[in-house]
Amino acid sequence: MCNYQQTLHDHYLDPHHRGPCDDATHAAMVRCNENNCQLEFELSLDGDGIILQAWFEGDGCQTCEGLASMLANTCEGQPQTAWTQLSFAHWCQQLGWSAEELLGLTPCCGLPLLALQAALRSPLDTLDDDLADGTSFGGPSLREEC
Numbered sequence: 520m521c522n523y524q525q526t527l528h529d530h531y532l533d534p535h536h537r538g539p540c541d542d543a544t545h546a547a548m549v550r551c552n553e554n555n556c557q558l559e560f561e562l563s564l565d566g567d568g569i570i571l572q573a574w575f576e577g578d579g580c581q582t583c584e585g586l587a588s589m590l591a592n593t594c595e596g597q598p599q600t601a602w603t604q605l606s607f608a609h610w611c612q613q614l615g616w617s618a619e620e621l622l623g624l625t626p627c628c629g630l631p632l633l634a635l636q637a638a639l640r641s642p643l644d645t646l647d648d649d650l651a652d653g654t655s656f657g658g659p660s661l662r663e664e665c
């Protein structure tokens with residue numbers, strides 16, 4: 520029995536920051552089609568690009584939810600630039616685990632990192648961006664001719 524499986528199990532049962540993030544500035548959801556795991560990360564970044572808070576929600580297996588919990592735990596307080604380019608293999612190195620062994624467990628073990636990186640690329644629109652209602656876009660309507 521590998522100790523990382525026990526660690527993942529512990530995180531799965533008692534996750535760090537599972538739930539919605541208050542004051543989220545970035546968010547994204549990523550899905551693994553091979554086994555239908557799905558994870559969403561919600562992040563709160565400050566003006567300097569520091570990850571103040573990382574929360575996740577998901578519908579995943581023990582492995583990817585456990586990893587998401589560990590990821591949420593470790594990325595907080597760090598600059599987003601430390602994570603945007605990080606490879607899965609490098610992240611496993613930081614954890615002290617073998618990427619090959621994790622990938623042998625399940626294809627979705629890269630999902631948490633992908634979801635975090637997708638969230639970092641996905642700032643949430645706030646306040647004054649409402650093109651959706653279209654009333655002021657492109658000026659007054661000219662479509663009145665018969």
Ligand SMILES: [Zn+2]
Binds near residue numbers: 581584
């Ligand atoms: Zn999974």
